[in-house]
């Protein structure tokens with residue numbers, strides 16, 4: 001299989017909703033793994049400037065921005081896993097270029113204009129968290145959150161500290177520099193879910209906090225170095241990311257909405273699950289991607305505008321087939337199996 005076709009196939013498989021259907025047949029139990037491709041409702045690979053199709057909501061104008069079709073190869077970042085070699089994506093930057101003026105909240109969120117998703121669906125994308133180094137601990141002001149969510153009207157910035165959150169969104173820091181590196185927000189909990197909420201897959205512990213990169217649950221992340229080309233351009237990009245920090249690697253981010261259950265995962269690791277029925281009133285049916293700072297301090301690093309950002313590529317929203325459809329498909333497959341066995 002040529003590399004391009006192989007990548008496309010791998011992406012298709014990732015986009016597939018894998019249903020485990022077990023049916024009892026007499027005394028035998030048949031375990032069935034049935035891949036079903038969900039219909040694609042929305043996609044953007046950012047290889048062209050699609051900004052006209054997106055609403056960009058900035059809080060702190062002049063401090064945060066969104067750059068569509070940004071060539072991330074220019075800062076040494078390799079092509080995303082689902083990009084077939086191209087290096088164009090969406091760059092999100094927050095709370096920069098402001099000199100000494102301290103601003104909080106500050107950030108940007110973007111949503112496809114006019115999007116109104118309903119039913120069960122999966123949002124997924126490739127995510128790279130970049131920051132100004134050194135990588136272990138980060139440089140000045142390097143701790144920011146990049147994330148995504150669902151259920152917004154798409155008309156207001158969906159960022160921490162913003163009182164008018166109308167979506168359920170999740171995020172992660174790149175450098176592990178916060179005591180809350182993994183986050184979840186909703187209209188009912190605009191200050192962010194705490195560890196005791198039970199929202200986080202790492203548990204309800206506070207020492208270490210279930211949301212902190214230092215929690216063993218996140219130990220699969222970390223130890224990443226800057227791409228050689230970026231380290232050549234910016235010699236400060238030394239060292240490796242802290243254990244449990246999600247930066248400096250392409251991550252596969254998934255948000256599944258199944259009924260009222262909204263689950264956020266990174267590279268297949270469940271991070272947080274919010275019950276939409278207890279999350280307050282959502283503003284609409286659009287997805288969002290966001291970047292925000294968690295405090296007012298603006299990086300004093302002159303290189304931060306080149307290095308401190310969230311990078312998104314290959315956004316896709318696809319239908320998650322309803323259980324009844326899965327059951328019918330499983331039954332059909334079972335009939336086929338029975339027919340084959342008789343031959």
Ligand SMILES: [Ca+2]
Pocket residue numbers: 045046047083086087088089313314
């Ligand atoms: Ca791309």
Ligand SMILES: [Ca+2]
Pocket residue numbers: 176177178179180181212213214
């Ligand atoms: Ca931390």
